[in-house]
Amino acid sequence: MQEVIVAPAPPAATPQQPRKRRSFRRSAEPFGFLAPTLALMFVLMIIPVVLVVGYSFMDNVILNKNPQLVGIDNFVTVLTDSVFLTATGNTLFFTIVSVVAHLVIGLGFAMLLNSPLIGNVARAIFRALYILPWLFTAAVIAVLWRMLLAPNGVVNFLLNTDVEWLASPALALGTVTFINIWAGYPFFMVSLLAGLQGVPAQLHEAATVDGANGWQRFWNVTIPQLRPIIISLTLLDLIWTSQQFALIWMTTGGGPVNVTEMLSTYTYKLAFSRYEFALASTSAVLVLVMSMVLAFFYVRHQRARD
Template sequence: MTTPAGKRSDIFKKQVTPYVYLLPTIILMLILLIIPIIMVIRYSFFDNVIINKNPTFVGLENFAKVLTDPTFLVAIKNTLYFVIISIIAHLVIGMFFAMLLNTRYLGNKTKGIFRVIYALPWMFTASVIAILWKMMMNPNGIINYLLQAGGLISQNIEWLGSRQFALFAVTLINIWSGYPFYMISILAGLQGISTDLYEASALDGANAVQTFTRITIPQLKPILVSLLMLDFVWTLQQFALIWMTTGGGPINATETISTYIYKQGFTKYQYSMASAGAVILLVVCTIIAIFYVRQQKARD
């Protein structure tokens, strides 16, 4: 017969056991995530960190310098263009291909082939995507050749080397590499919508536009909201693709917040300025993350 002390011991073991299994992950998160974030936040309030063994506390001075830096203001403008255009294009293209792959007019084998083709950009790493598009956007590359063959341009364009076209070019690359995530997610949502809803709407005489706006979009709303929030954070933090294609140039034409922070820290060795910029980016991403968590809870 179990004694009261034994019962308490069993209850304690049951309560502690889950945390024992989580302990390795918690330790890794603490070392690789929590501590670095705390260090960066601390650095943002000091001057000459890392280089100087005894940095000077300057309060919000680093944030004031960053927010009044003309280059940072240009980076904000470029980032907003890059993020907004990318998200809208991801949504439109992803929705189009998802609905195309969900149609009953294509056979299963045909759908399978197109799913692989449409999902290919998502399978490439940033380095492969950068090399591929730098070759295609070269003045003597395939893109200029096709545009000239179609009579759309009369001379070769430096897509990634021109201040006029560089930001548009990297945005186009990001759109191409990111739409499959939307396509796959939306396709899964479409396949989860009951066909009874569409059959009932057909009996009521609803046309394609009414069916799309009254049934498809409302049913996909939770998925779309989640996709938009996640994509906003991911695109806001996009660094590798921009750095490997243009490096933030030419003359800050493609400078974003991520490349600005990197240059401040590892090119100019202004770690305090870089930390202040990183904290600003962290605050924005945290706000979006809070909305995302609330949306997920409401959905559950």
């Protein structure tokens, strides 16, 4: 009689297995929603950055099929270029003056709009006028100010002069800095106005009872309450202003005689005017490093604030 061998039945699924599957699905579900965005960021940000960093250590890239590894030669070439040094100095002047002016003007207008001495109608009118520059794009701002500052423009007509504001080597850098100040202060004004409206009135009342005058209340009550906002706005504006390109390119193009050349326009000209993509990549990497330093301090401040 042939013996029949019966295979053992598979072990029954324990209650823990479905529970583990559900737990895995719940933990993986957010990554599924984020996957398209992460893939897009990887394609449009990570890969280009890696390629540019690689190009900065090579020569004969993009247009040549035989790129050569040159190490840090490109960095030496760029860092010793007189135009790069001029662009760096112009960028520092343009950025620092713009950020300081944005802060001072924005805070002044914010305190004006927050003052109880102005009625509701006047406050609404002033708010609309002050925020107007923020509504324009860089292209509109550049065209508008080129028309106003033309030799036969409104500004020269009012001043009864014929100054070449954007073509004069002595005035061009100050002029584009003024235009950037005019275009950027509303961001500070709106943010600081929101901060001023959040300052408890009891603090000012207590300071008044203690005998503090208006300046003392401003310096010892208002500024400490606004300090986190001021630091955040300043760091963000430093990053944005140091990378300003559209306004400079559409007003002066970096001229005349490189007096308004910025790091952004310098990098653009290396790539698309001289077709030296390796040097342009090197300049872009240097700008990236500077921006990452500012971004590090911004993130550090935000963490400390939280």
